[in-house]
Structure formats: structure tokens, C-alpha cells
Amino acid sequence: xxxxxxxxxxxxxxxPPTYFDNQYEDDWITNxxxxxMIKDIDQSEVVSAHLIQSPVLGPISPREISGGVKTLxxxxxxxxxxxxxxxxxxxxxxKWIVExxxxxxxxxxxxxxxxxxxxxxxxxYMLNTGKIVRGYEEYLDEAFQIKER
Amino acid sequence: MKGKYHVMVQNKRxxxxxxxxxxxxxxxxxxxxxxxTLYAMISLAARMGESSGVDIQxxxxxxxxxxxxxxxxxxxxxxxxxxxxxxxxxxKTTEFAGMVKTxxxxxxxxxxxxxPNLPYSVEEIYGIHAAGKYHDMKxxxxxxxxxxxxxxxxxxxxxxxxxxxxxxxxxxxxxxVCRARRISCVSAGGKSRLIDALRGSERENVxxxxxxxxxxxxxxxxxxxxxxxxxxxxxxxxxxxxxxLRSGLIDGNEVKDILQHPQDFIESQEYFSWERFFTNVxxxxxxxxxxQYTKHKLNDTYLHDRSVQMISNAMERVLE
Numbered sequence: 369x370x371x372x373x374x375x376x377x378x379x380x381x382x383x384p385p386t387y388f389d390n391q392y393e394d395d396w397i398t399n400x401x402x403x404x405m406i407k408d409i410d411q412s413e414v415v416s417a418h419l420i421q422s423p424v425l426g427p428i429s430p431r432e433i434s435g436g437v438k439t440l441x442x443x444x445x446x447x448x449x450x451x452x453x454x455x456x457x458x459x460x461x462x463k464w465i466v467e468x469x470x471x472x473x474x475x476x477x478x479x480x481x482x483x484x485x486x487x488x489x490x491x492x493y494m495l496n497t498g499k500i501v502r503g504y505e506e507y508l509d510e511a512f513q514i515k516e517r
Numbered sequence: 518m519k520g521k522y523h524v525m526v527q528n529k530r531x532x533x534x535x536x537x538x539x540x541x542x543x544x545x546x547x548x549x550x551x552x553x554t555l556y557a558m559i560s561l562a563a564r565m566g567e568s569s570g571v572d573i574q575x576x577x578x579x580x581x582x583x584x585x586x587x588x589x590x591x592x593x594x595x596x597x598x599x600x601x602x603x604x605x606x607x608x609k610t611t612e613f614a615g616m617v618k619t620x621x622x623x624x625x626x627x628x629x630x631x632x633p634n635l636p637y638s639v640e641e642i643y644g645i646h647a648a649g650k651y652h653d654m655k656x657x658x659x660x661x662x663x664x665x666x667x668x669x670x671x672x673x674x675x676x677x678x679x680x681x682x683x684x685x686x687x688x689x690x691x692x693x694v695c696r697a698r699r700i701s702c703v704s705a706g707g708k709s710r711l712i713d714a715l716r717g718s719e720r721e722n723v724x725x726x727x728x729x730x731x732x733x734x735x736x737x738x739x740x741x742x743x744x745x746x747x748x749x750x751x752x753x754x755x756x757x758x759x760x761x762l763r764s765g766l767i768d769g770n771e772v773k774d775i776l777q778h779p780q781d782f783i784e785s786q787e788y789f790s791w792e793r794f795f796t797n798v799x800x801x802x803x804x805x806x807x808x809q810y811t812k813h814k815l816n817d818t819y820l821h822d823r824s825v826q827m828i829s830n831a832m833e834r835v836l837e
Contacts, residue, residue, distance in 0.1 A: 383604035385553075409547045424551070424647070424657050425530060436548020455629050456603065458547035479609075479630045481738050485745075505745050512712050512738065517631065 370469025375516025380477045388438035396445045402453040416459045435447040459483040466490040479513045519622045520782045535661040540785035542625045546644030549694035552627045556602045603628040621786045636731035636790035670751040672777040678726035682708045689815040724750045729753035730792040752835045757790030758799040764831040810833040
């Protein structure tokens with residue numbers, strides 16, 4: 369289930385892209401989920417664990433994919449128990465956060481109200497208030513009651 | 518620092534072009550639009566100059582600022598355009614805001630966080646998009662676009678209630694106009710309380726009036742609120758004082774000149790945000806006249822029919 373916590377918390381990684389650069393595993397990059405996310409967000413093709421073809425930058429390494437996708441890959445595959453700051457993700461990552469959260473217990477940290485309006489129907493447990501929200505409107509209403517950012 | 522500056526940053530594959538005209542500019546938006554790449558290019562060029570292979574063209578020096586030494590470095594910089602990336606925790610501290618407030622530099626901040634300590638304008642929140650490719654088809658041209666289109670936010674509705682950010686002169690004026698139109702008018706008691714005021718409203722069509730010059734930190738949440746409450750609209754002039762100046766009530770070509778290109782008059786070191794400048798101009802130009810303006814208590818002259826009509830016209834009749 370997707371769990372969302374707003375504000376400063378312990379065990380959080382404030383800037384996941386930097387953490388990714390120093391911790392990612394080759395097989396994360398070639399996992400079908402990563403391939404789909406890199407295609408969708410970055411419009412780039414995974415050629416191998418060490419090579420990604422970007423339409424703008426040309427051939428790049430995994431360290432040059434977008435910060436949003438790096439954060440998503442960490443959410444999907446990192447098993448260190450760290451909680452990643454989803455404020456490194458653009459709104460175009462929201463549907464992938466929901467998808468990752470349906471396959472496993474995923475806790476994300478937010479320092480702004482991420483726009484989940486394009487994520488379809490989803491369920492999330494709001495850790496600050498202990499309430500389960502269903503869908504964007506309920507999420508937004510609950511997020512507005514939480515003052516931590 | 519004051520003025521508007523065109524910035525061009527390019528290498529063999531990418532070119533970014535944009536204008537910076539206020540002390541604080543925010544860049545945010547979707548992932549993979551090139552924000553971090555822009556930052557990295559500026560960082561390289563500032564560090565290595567021509568040997569970086571990155572070309573920056575701007576009348577002011579552009580550089581990045583990061584890491585634990587920022588407090589030592591920032592006071593040594595003057596007349597720069599300084600770019601900051603979201604990975605630095607200090608961006609949301611009051612200490613950083615305090616140094617921006619008195620700085621003679623302009624700041625371009627890449628972040629999705631609201632940064633409530635910084636009073637940035639709705640007009641200076643940008644996303645980046647690929648605006649095309651050059652004729653050789655090798656270089657992608659990236660430009661800034663307004664993340665919030667003010668004219669769309671204020672599309673006309675017939676409000677049953679107006680929520681005003683202000684609790685002083687602006688609230689008095691809008692309260693007077695609303696009473697004449699039998700519209701409820703409430704003060705939110707500050708821009709950070711607008712969402713609470715909206716959530717507490719029981720009316721169907723609600724118009725929010727707030728200072729566009731400093732509403733930036735609230736825009737993400739206001740915009741999302743409007744997404745699920747389509748009967749809520751926002752009117753975001755620079756400030757109430759800007760509306761009075763724009764109405765023509767105050768004679769003189771100087772005021773017209775200021776309104777046409779305020780960036781050339783507003784010294785960043787003196788004014789944290791533009792609404793403070795417009796308040797200062799209005800006070801200065803009405804001193805010892807029948808229109809003498811104070812922010813805490815509205816001079817009754819501004820509630821006379823002619824004044825109301827002229828200020829309403831300057832508002833493009835959003836309340837009609």
C-alpha cells in the first residue's frame with residue numbers, strides 16, 4: 369500500500385537522485401518496470417545496464433536520467449528501508465508512484481503537495497493523520513489539513 | 518540589482534533562453550524537462566569558463582550556489598544571477614530568506630517546494646519546455662513558460678463570495694464594492710490562510726483576490742484546489758496599490774512609466790517583493806493630497822463612486 373508522510377522525518381533521503389547515483393544496481397536499470405518508466409518520463413530507451421539512448425542528450429549513463437525517474441527506481445527496488453523524498457518527482461511521476469505502491473508497501477515523503485490528479489483511482493494511507501484516502505479529491509482534502517511540509 | 522536580463526546558455530546539443538526580471542524566479546514542473554541539465558551547464562561554465570564548452574550570454578554574471586559554504590559565499594557576491602538547485606536543504610530556511618531579502622543579486626531557484634519564506638510572484642514561476650530544434654536538427658531549444666496563466670485563473674464568474682488575502686485597505690475597498698453588489702466578502706487574514714478560508718466557505722462561486730507579486734508560495738496548493746473546485750477562481754493583480762496606480766487616479770507620466778517597466782525601478786536590495794514597492798510609490802505620490810494613502814486605514818476618497826469605478830475598470834471588471 370502507498371503511505372504518504374509530509375514534512376521532516378527520520379530515515380528520509382532528501383535528495384534521492386544523489387543517493388541513486390551512488391547506490392543503484394545494474395539490474396535495476398534493465399528491469400522491465402524501469403525500462404517502462406524511463407521510456408514514459410524521459411522518452412529514452414534502455415540499451416543496456418550502462419547505456420541509455422536519450423533523444424536530446426544522445427547516449428547517456430544511468431547517472432544522467434532524470435531525477436524523477438531515479439527516485440521512482442529507488443522507490444521500486446531499493447530495500448535499505450530508506451524513505452525517499454517524492455518532492456524530487458514531477459507530477460508526471462505520480463501515476464508510477466501509485467503503481468509501485470500497489471505492488472508493495474511503499475512509504476514516500478513529501479515536502480509539497482504532489483499533484484496526483486493524473487494517477488487515476490488510488491488508495492493511500494496518510495501517516496500524519498492516520499487516515500486512508502481514496503482518490504485525488506480525498507488526498508487533497510487531507511493534505512490541506514496537514515501543516516507539515 | 519534591478520532591470521530585466523536575457524540569459525542564453527548553450528552547448529552543442531542544447532540551448533536555453535529566458536528573461537529574468539525579479540529578485541526571485543522559480544523553476545519547477547514535470548520531471549525530465551531539463552532543469553538539472555540547465556543547472557549543471559551553468560555550474561560548469563561558472564567554474565571552468567570557456568574551457569567548459571558551455572557558452573553563457575548575459576549582461577550579468579551567472580553562477581550556481583550550493584553546499585555548506587553558501588553562507589560564506591553569498592555575502593561576497595554582488596550583481597549576479599544566482600541559480601540554486603533543489604538538493605540544498607538551506608533553501609527553505611529563514612536564514613537564507615533573510616539573505617535574499619537584502620541581496621543585490623537575483624536568484625533563480627529550481628524547486629517544487631513552496632518556500633513560504635520567500636515572497637515570489639505568480640508571474641515568475643516557470644516550467645521548461647522544448648520549444649523546437651534548430652535548422653541543423655542537432656540542438657534542442659528550451660524556453661521557459663508560465664506555469665500558471667493568470668488570465669485563465671481569473672476567467673469570469675459571478676461570485677457569491679469574495680475572499681481577500683488582505684485585512685487592511687484592500688479588504689475595505691473590496692468589502693465596499695461587494696456590499697454594493699450584494700456579494701459576501703471575507704478576509705482570509707493572510708495569504709497562507711487562503712486555503713483554509715476556501716475550505717470554510719459554503720458558497721458556490723468564490724473569487725479569491727490576492728497579491729500576485731507574492732502569492733507564489735501558495736500557488737501550487739491554490740491551483741490544485743481550483744482543479745477540484747471549478748467554481749473557484751483567482752484574481753491576482755500585483756497588489757491592491759498597483760491597481761490604484763493602474764486606475765489612473767494618480768496623475769502623471771512618471772507613474773505610467775513605472776507601471777510599464779517596473780523592473781527598471783525596483784532595487785532588489787530595497788524591496789523583497791514588488792508589492793512593497795508599489796505601496797511605497799502610492800504613498801509617495803499621494804502624500805499631502807486628497808488621495809493620501811495609508812495601508813492600515815483606507816482613505817474614504819477611494820470609496821467615492823468615481824474612484825470605485827476607475828479602480829474597477831483597472832480590474833477589468835472581474836467583480837461584475
